Amino acid sequence: MKRIASLAGVFLVAASVLAGCQSAQEPPKEINLFAWSEYVPQGVIDGFTKETGIKVNYEAYASNEEMLAKLVSGAQKYDLIQPSEYTIEALIKENQLLPVDWSKVPNSKNIGSQFKNLPHDPEHKYSVPWMAGSVGIVVNSEKVTEEIDEYDDVFQEKYSGRIVVLDDPREIVSWALGSIGKGPNDVTPETLEQVKPILAKWLPLVKVYDSDSPKTALLNGDVDIGIVWSGEAAILYNENPKFKYVLPKEGAHQFVDSLAIPANAPNPEGAMAFMDYILRPEVSKLISADFPYTNPNVEAQKRLSPEEKNNPASYPPGDPKLEGFRDIGEQAVQIDKIVTDMKAEG
Amino acid sequence: MKAVNTSLAIWTAVVMVFFYLPIAILVGFSFNTSRLNILWEGFTLEWYASIWRDAVLVRALENSLIVAAISTLLSVVLGTTGAWMLYRYRVPAVRLWQTLVFIPMIIPEVIMGVSLLILFVVIQLELGFATIIISHITFCFPFVMVAIEARLAGLDASLEEAAMDLGATPAVAFRKVLVPYLMPAIVSGALMSFTLSLDELIVTYFTASAGTRTLPLEIFGRVKKGLDPTLNAISTVFILATVSVVLISELLKRRSR
Amino acid sequence: MRTGQTTIAAAASVRQRTPGVTAWLLMAPLFLWVLLFVVAPTLIMLVYSFCERGTLGGVVFKFTLANYAAVFDATYLRIVIRSILFAGLTTAVCLVMGYPVAYHIGRSSEKWRNILLMLVMIPFWTSFLIRTYAWMTILKSEGLLNSLLVQYGLITQPFEMLYTPGAVVLGLVYTFLPFMILPIYTSVEKLDNALVEAAFDLGAGPMRAFSKVIVPMTSPGITAGILLVFVPALGLYAVNDILGGGKVDMIGNIIENQFKGNARNWPFGAALGIALMAAFGIAFWFTGRRQATVQTS
The missing domain is CATH 3.40.190.10 (Periplasmic binding protein-like II)
Known part of the structure; x- marks a missing residue:
């Protein structure tokens, strides 16, 4: 009887270790992205999924407050949100964001210095600027x-x-x-x-x-x-x-719309992989092509067409x-x- | 009498022109070369081709149709039985129930959306089709009830009783006598529900998940970049499809007679 | 009040029964639905309306009456009155425009009826936004209507139509007209042919026949139509934003801004919403009450 019990115990331990290994080997293969409507081109999402195998569930909102309403209700857990600067600040104050591990986002080197350490994220800890x-x-x-x-x-x-x-x-x-x-x-x-x-x-x-x-x-x-x-x-x-x-x-x-990771994100690793992906100059360029805002990515800016760079509304002179x-x-x-x-x- | 009927027909035609004037513009702009839906530039069929490339849009239309169809069906069932029961039976506090049914009509959409969202969190119902459909039924069924109540007013009680006297059970009397009598109101209620559900934006935002975005959500999201004529094209295709389904089914009905 | 009288007469004609088990079972879905998805969310909002504002939206559960104190403010009163005026005007125009159409559809032969009903609804199976933007194309100063009017020499220079209160009413009427036509059609459809013809034959003249016989007999439909247009029109503000240029706020905007605007003041939005619901709930209750009293007397 005792032997059986101990055997069962061993099995249980082994099983749980195995299960543990399995979950460690296979991080959840999807991220929930909660972003402004039409702000994330389908091509970028498809490219990311193709390369990493991580599926992106893109849910959209039309104002920062609309996003906050759904976020704080807790109805859905998101891995990435895309708030504007004052909303980032409010979220940081309430401890609602995870700090970004920059070692996992090496392309963050492409972010222009004037878009880092802005007053809403003074230590450049929580957010990756998307477009300004x-x-x-x-x-x-x-x-x-x-x-x-x-x-x-x-x-x-x-x-x-x-x-x-x-x-x-x-x-x-x-x-x-x-x-x-x-x-x-x-x-x-x-x-x-x-x-x-x-x-x-x-x-x-x-x-x-x-x-x-x-x-x-x-x-x-x-x-x-x-x-x-x-x-x-x-x-x-x-x-x-x-x-x-x-x-x-x-x-x-x-305004600086940025990507950030909510504190309760189920898959922060996937979120950081996405951050790194969109910071690649060739990917960031696609976002610029879709939306004529100021691209905070200096490497991507270098690759823009003359028409894009000369649009005074996107890149104001002086x-x-x-x-x-x-x-x-x-x-x-x-x-x-x-x-x-x-x-x-x- | 004849003169009256003719003028009524003319007036109906005038109102139809009013209904279809913006629709004509909408259809016209689906052939416009300009990406922005604002000024006319030239003729193209490009936007019809782009419907097939725009998987997100087609998916949103599918979602909308699923939600609208199920919500309409259930709203009609809920609203029709509800209205009939409140009418036929002595229900305690009937006035209170009728007033409560009235709430979803007066409540601002954003309050309804937020409060339902919180309710779904409390009862741990995951956002998706179920939550959207529940919300849509909630704002649709009062419209059905009002339409049915209007038809029930002045109902000849002998109609139902005669059927029962002939030995029909209440259920059979309901099905064989009452439902046919209520049919115009049921159709009206269904049309209103379908229309409301198909075009609802705010409540749907709060109760939808990433995978269940409906067409109005998708379209509203595109305003900032300019509502491109693909949206007009998909509306045109949808109108043409509905009109042909209606006409064909009417034709078949006539032939079968 | 003709409307009241007919409804009462109608209600009196059916003897109400005491519900048995089957009847209760059939009623259960409605009651459960109302309790769970209407009453429960309303209670949530009622609780919120007595709470303090949360920093990220939402509420802090600390009791306060401040939100209701803020509701009774001259600005909001003015906005509510304006919203009621717009909704009332819309309802009146819908009734005048829609009644003849509903009557025509209700009196036409069966084969035409369904086709006409569908024709009324199909325009509204397109997107609200695209339809409304189409109206802009028609109404703008260099738009369709102005160029036609100028071309035919009816006016010499473009007439300002877009971004006016008139444009708002037009947009509201367009949106809600079907909701007037359908319930009235439902009432017209059951009119007795013989009765209608008798009314006309009595030589009363079409106007008298109409006002003395047909209108009273279709009053349940009229009441329903008024309800289905007025109440939703009160809350709809998107037409005002797009065709009116958003120059004045409607009660719907004010409430929505508390949830979706910078202020993130949910408790105040909830208080405004509850106050609005309470006002209309009471009005609705008492109109029904009065009918019921007349009925029993």
């Missing part, structure tokens, strides 16, 4: 002939009813802050009080609020000037070079003053309320 872009002024130069290079130039009485802006309270307030010489993150009750009269003057001039496709109103000729994502401006420029993109000299918002958004916590609620009130007044 800015929010600037786009002008239909056939209709608007004067020089436009400040926020105040846009919101002039003569352009009343010819303006499109992003439907995004934080963005709108950051422009008003810029116009009084403040940075986009100087958000305090006092500065918010200061921007109120400016917004009261600006918002009635706006014809269209659109965050999803502000290019439509410009292309249709229903408006002549706008403050939009650089990607939208790049598409407009490709469509017709009469659409000029200007970064306001007070400074503009630069040395513009750019700043990312920081996580501003509760102040976001105030910003939301102010813009809602102002719009309701009109």
